[in-house]
Amino acid sequence: MLKHSVLAAALAAACLLGGTAVRADQLDDIMAAKKIRISTDLAIPPSGMMDGSMKPVGSDVETAELLAKDLGLEIEWVQTTGATRIPNLQTNKADIVISTLSVTPERAKVVDFTAPYAALQSVVGGLKTLDVKNWDDLKGKTIAVSRGTTQDTALTNRAKDGGGFNVARYDDDATMVTAAVTGQADFVATSATIVNQVGVKNPARAFEPKVLITTFDLAMGVKKGEPRLVAKLNEWIAENIKNGKLNAIYKKYHGTDLPENMRGAS
Structure with a gap:
C-alpha cells in the first residue's frame, strides 16, 4: 500500500509539473491563433480614426498593423475609449492595448507596459482668441x-x-472634441495633437495648446504576468525605433519627430 501511495503521489506530481511546463502563455496563445486582439480607440484622430471607407487609420493603427505584419498575424480590432482600455486587458477582451496609453505609476500597478513606442504632450488647449498663458489664467x-x-x-x-x-x-475624446467644436467647451485637457483637431473640424473655433500639463511616454499595455509577450513586443519596438519606421509613422500623422532621446534608442 505504501509503495502504491508513493507511486500515485509521484505520478500526480509529474502530471502537475508536466501540466505547468506545457501550459501555453499569452504569447503562445496569440501565435497559435495566428491572430492578435488589439484594443485601439478609433475616435481620437490622428492616433485612431475611420477613413471615408470605414477603414481604421491613424498612427496607433499603423503601428498595430506593422506589428501584426511583422509577427505574421491577423488583427482583431477591439474598439475602446480612454476609460475601457485597461479593463479590456483585465477581462481578457484584448491581448494588448495600442491606444495613446500613457505610462503612469498607478496604471503600472494593474497592467504591464512595454518600452515606449511614441510620446504624448498633455496640455490644456483653448480658443486661440482667448488670452490664457498659465494655470492662474484658467481660474473660473x-x-x-x-x-x-x-x-x-x-x-x-x-x-x-x-x-x-x-x-x-x-465619456470619450470624440464627444469632448464635439463639445469644443460646437461651442459647448472653450477649453479641453487632452493631447496637443487632439487640440489641433478642433480647428480642423471647425475653422471658426480654432484651438491651440495653452498650458502644458506634462509629457508622457506612450507604451503598449499588456495584462499582468505575461513577461514573454512583453519581451517580444520590446524587441519589436527597439528594432522599429532603430530602423526609423516608428518615427516615420508618428511624423506622418502628428507632424513632428519622436523625441530625440527615443530616436537615439536601440
Missing part, C-alpha cells in the same frame, strides 16, 4: 476632459489643491 474657467484619462487625473488633483477651475467630464 471650465475645462472639458475625457473621463478616466491621465488629464482627468491631473485636473482632479490640481482642482483639489485649489486650482479654481471647473471640470466637465465626457
Whole structure:
C-alpha cells in the first residue's frame, strides 16, 4: 500500500509539473491563433480614426498593423475609449492595448507596459482668441476632459489643491472634441495633437495648446504576468525605433519627430 501511495503521489506530481511546463502563455496563445486582439480607440484622430471607407487609420493603427505584419498575424480590432482600455486587458477582451496609453505609476500597478513606442504632450488647449498663458489664467474657467484619462487625473488633483477651475467630464475624446467644436467647451485637457483637431473640424473655433500639463511616454499595455509577450513586443519596438519606421509613422500623422532621446534608442 505504501509503495502504491508513493507511486500515485509521484505520478500526480509529474502530471502537475508536466501540466505547468506545457501550459501555453499569452504569447503562445496569440501565435497559435495566428491572430492578435488589439484594443485601439478609433475616435481620437490622428492616433485612431475611420477613413471615408470605414477603414481604421491613424498612427496607433499603423503601428498595430506593422506589428501584426511583422509577427505574421491577423488583427482583431477591439474598439475602446480612454476609460475601457485597461479593463479590456483585465477581462481578457484584448491581448494588448495600442491606444495613446500613457505610462503612469498607478496604471503600472494593474497592467504591464512595454518600452515606449511614441510620446504624448498633455496640455490644456483653448480658443486661440482667448488670452490664457498659465494655470492662474484658467481660474473660473471650465475645462472639458475625457473621463478616466491621465488629464482627468491631473485636473482632479490640481482642482483639489485649489486650482479654481471647473471640470466637465465626457465619456470619450470624440464627444469632448464635439463639445469644443460646437461651442459647448472653450477649453479641453487632452493631447496637443487632439487640440489641433478642433480647428480642423471647425475653422471658426480654432484651438491651440495653452498650458502644458506634462509629457508622457506612450507604451503598449499588456495584462499582468505575461513577461514573454512583453519581451517580444520590446524587441519589436527597439528594432522599429532603430530602423526609423516608428518615427516615420508618428511624423506622418502628428507632424513632428519622436523625441530625440527615443530616436537615439536601440
